[in-house]
Amino acid sequence: MEFSELNLDESVLNALDTMNFKECTPVQEHTIPVLLEGHDLIGVAQTGTGKTAAFLLPVLSKLCSGDYPEDSINCIIMSPTRELAIQIDRQMEAFSYFMPVSGVAVYGGNDGVRFEQEKKGLTLGADVVIATPGRLISHISLGYVDLSKVSFFILDEADRMLDMGFYDDILQIVKHLPKERQTIMFSATMPEKIRQLAKNILNNPVEIKLAVSKPAEKIIQAAYICYESQKLEIIKDLFSAQQPERVIIFASSKIKVKEVSKALLKMKLNVGEMHSDLEQSKREEILHEFRNGKINILVATDIVARGIDIDDIRLVINYDVPHDCEDYVHRIGRTARANNDGCAITFVNEAEQTKFYQIEQFLDKTIYKLQIPEQLGEGPEYAPKVKSGKNNKKTGQGKRKYNFKKKSGNTKKTKETNQ
Missing domain, CATH: 3.40.50.300 (P-loop containing nucleotide triphosphate hydrolases)
Known part of the structure; x- marks a missing residue:
């Protein structure tokens, strides 16, 4: 499917055309229509499948065409790490090139100048705030962050956030959000703790799960x-x-x-x-x-x-x-x-x-x-317990050695997607 077939705002389509983005990845094709309809969503997809655009494009489209308050924070995107927050911020800058949409990235560090810049963006009401949980809570605790008008709450790589111990931080942030909002959660895996979080913060979500892609053949x-x-x-x-x-x-x-x-x-x-x-x-x-x-x-x-x-x-x-x-x-x-x-x-x-x-x-x-x-000395025999009660075929143990030094050569880079 091409992006032009989706009901995205003209400004978004112009940005995509400028970037020569034509074809949707599978995760984008399945999630963007659901998000444009306003549903809460759980997306199970890996890094490298285009999931950042899958949630950014419909949100930016809605911010352009909808009646959202000016000088207010309209969207919060949570990221587990500074590195991912920066990546999302860069993509948002590119996608919003033709749009009157403002954004600020809020992540950890000891730079006082940066903290003041973040404070300015939060108090002036940036449309989109991309933040790590701890840093956003630091700003919230100082009393100048108003999240009462947030319409979109997005958790990217939610499983990593929980692995890093941010479960309570996320729930603390949710307490400052209005109940009437669209909540979007992306995770590479769906363990029980993620399902419990989804149950607590999402409302009747659509679940979209893309198959895990196999490792690169090389x-x-x-x-x-x-x-x-x-x-x-x-x-x-x-x-x-x-x-x-x-x-x-x-x-x-x-x-x-x-x-x-x-x-x-x-x-x-x-x-x-x-x-x-x-x-x-x-x-x-x-x-x-x-x-x-x-x-x-x-x-x-x-x-x-x-x-x-x-x-x-x-x-x-x-x-x-x-x-x-x-x-x-x-x-x-x-x-x-x-x-x-x-x-x-x-x-x-x-x-x-x-x-x-x-x-x-x-x-x-x-x-x-x-x-x-x-x-x-010898290692154990490879004899895994299999449901059928039979072990797998011979495993081919041998004396092959590998050289782990970098090799040269032209290997064609392939785009990583989930089919």
């Missing part, structure tokens, strides 16, 4: 079937021959992240850690050092699996098997971006074998099993 996927005690030693062996560069290691919890980081530092590896216990400023500092090569290995929870724009990750290691298939796709999708090659290795202990088998079933492929280094 990602080399492999796994070690190992005991938990062998995982750190495998990492030590992997990096004994060559210095690690641009590596993300995902762990299942912030406690595990701290333990792994501490162990890798003892190995004299250049490591940074990323989890929800860190202040926003510290997370930004670590990401900056990782981008600039001052940190070679980033050990992280899933809060960085989505939305962080780092294109040249060489290797992703799943220290623990992800909780579900969607998390696996998000994690390994950090590598092999922007025409780069990349590898993804998963450590699978005995208790994690069934979860890993379910991931293989989802991908419709058997992930290659690497042989554990001889000096570490």
Whole structure:
């Protein structure tokens, strides 16, 4: 479907035409008509599917054509991180080029000048406020933010916000909003805590779920079937021959992240850690050092699996098997971006074998099993418990080695969408 077929305001269509945006992505085709009709919505879609435009375009269209109060905040967009807030703000600037719509981005940091700029935008009544929860609450607590006329409340990457501990902050912000509003929630996954939040803040929402896209074919996927005690030693062996560069290691919890980081530092590896216990400023500092090569290995929870724009990750290691298939796709999708090659290795202990088998079933492929280094002894047999009572086919364990250095070559970049 083309954007011209949607009932968008002429100013929005002019902006899209200028940007040479013709065809809708699937998430845009399904959600924009629903939002233009005024329904609350839960959208389940990954990063990279065009979901930002899916909620921005109908809201901007309504602000242009509808009778909304001037000098008042009409739309609040919540973002889990500063980086995502900046991305949304940039897209809004582009889409609203031909429109009399004002916006302000409100996110964490210690810059007093920026805080005053945010205060000015909030008190003058910017049409659209794009904010991280903690920063917006800081402004609200000072008594000059009026949210009583907000018509649109949008939560982007809601699962990440809850993973980062923002559940109570979101409910606190909702208390300042009018009951009569359109509420829109986008999330990459739909666990029970997200459904509970939706039940609390949405009114009879339409739910649109797009299938999870498969990982890029150029990602080399492999796994070690190992005991938990062998995982750190495998990492030590992997990096004994060559210095690690641009590596993300995902762990299942912030406690595990701290333990792994501490162990890798003892190995004299250049490591940074990323989890929800860190202040926003510290997370930004670590990401900056990782981008600039001052940190070679980033050990992280899933809060960085989505939305962080780092294109040249060489290797992703799943220290623990992800909780579900969607998390696996998000994690390994950090590598092999922007025409780069990349590898993804998963450590699978005995208790994690069934979860890993379910991931293989989802991908419709058997992930290659690497042989554990001889000096570490034998690993467990790969024998996941399957509902039918039968184990999968032979897993093809072998001695193949991978070189994790960046490769050159022309690999055509493909647009990531959910079909």
